[in-house]
Amino acid sequence: MIRKLPTTLAVILLCGLPMSNTQAASGLYLGAGVGNATIKDSTSAGNLDTSQTAYKAFVGYRFNMLPIIDLAVEGGYTDFGKASQSFAGQNVELKLHGANADALLIFPFGPFDFYGKAGVLSWSADSSVGGTTTSTTGTDPFYGVGVGFYLWKIGIRAEYEQYKIKDVDRVQMYSLNALFQF
Numbered sequence: 127m128i129r130k131l132p133t134t135l136a137v138i139l140l141c142g143l144p145m146s147n148t149q150a151a152s153g154l155y156l157g158a159g160v161g162n163a164t165i166k167d168s169t170s171a172g173n174l175d176t177s178q179t180a181y182k183a184f185v186g187y188r189f190n191m192l193p194i195i196d197l198a199v200e201g202g203y204t205d206f207g208k209a210s211q212s213f214a215g216q217n218v219e220l221k222l223h224g225a226n227a228d229a230l231l232i233f234p235f236g237p238f239d240f241y242g243k244a245g246v247l248s249w250s251a252d253s254s255v256g257g258t259t260t261s262t263t264g265t266d267p268f269y270g271v272g273v274g275f276y277l278w279k280i281g282i283r284a285e286y287e288q289y290k291i292k293d294v295d296r297v298q299m300y301s302l303n304a305l306f307q308f
Contacts, residue, residue, distance in 0.1 A: 150239065150276045152190045154308045157281070158183045161301025163206040165220060167294045171255050172213035174220060180206045180299050188232070188307070196232040196239075201225070204247070206297065216256045222297065224249030226268070239274040239283075247289055266291045281305040 163180035166173070184202030191197055206222040228245020248265045272285030282304055289297040 155305045157305030159301040159303030163299045165209040166296040171216045171218050176209040178207035198230040219254040221252045244269045279307040
């Protein structure tokens with residue numbers, strides 16, 4: 127009987143936790159993530175097609191609007207890494223990064239969220255082909271989808287984002303993000 131006491135107490139404590147603590151609440155949050163960015167672009171030397179490690183940081187605010195839909199707005203910064211490839215001895219590099227603003231449409235299911243996002247990326251790209259470097263900037267749209275898991279004020283999100291950058295053929299990113307709600 128004494129051996130069963132710790133197990134019984136643990137079950138009682140876990141059952142006594144309110145469900146609202148296992149889902150995200152309205153409010154401010156901060157987050158960061160790491161992922162894999164794929165960049166494809168046509169250059170004078172050849173077709174660049176690389177994947178590299180990318181990083182992001184973001185701040186957002188979540189609004190619990192209705193029982194089945196939440197909204198969030200985010201601002202952040204993404205560094206897509208440095209894409210590099212050689213074509214017949216000629217090195218091609220592309221460094222891409224930028225600040226973003228986006229909105230999320232969230233479908234909460236207990237501790238899980240399923241969401242879509244859309245926004246704009248104000249980007250800067252430095253490209254080098256055979257030692258000649260050019261810099262370009264712009265603002266273009268992006269969209270994405272993701273799934274999140276929340277436990278109290280901590281969240282983990284996995285997401286996919288597709289960027290429609292006018293000077294680059296294709297930019298996409300898969301990432302794993304952690305966030306903290308205040």
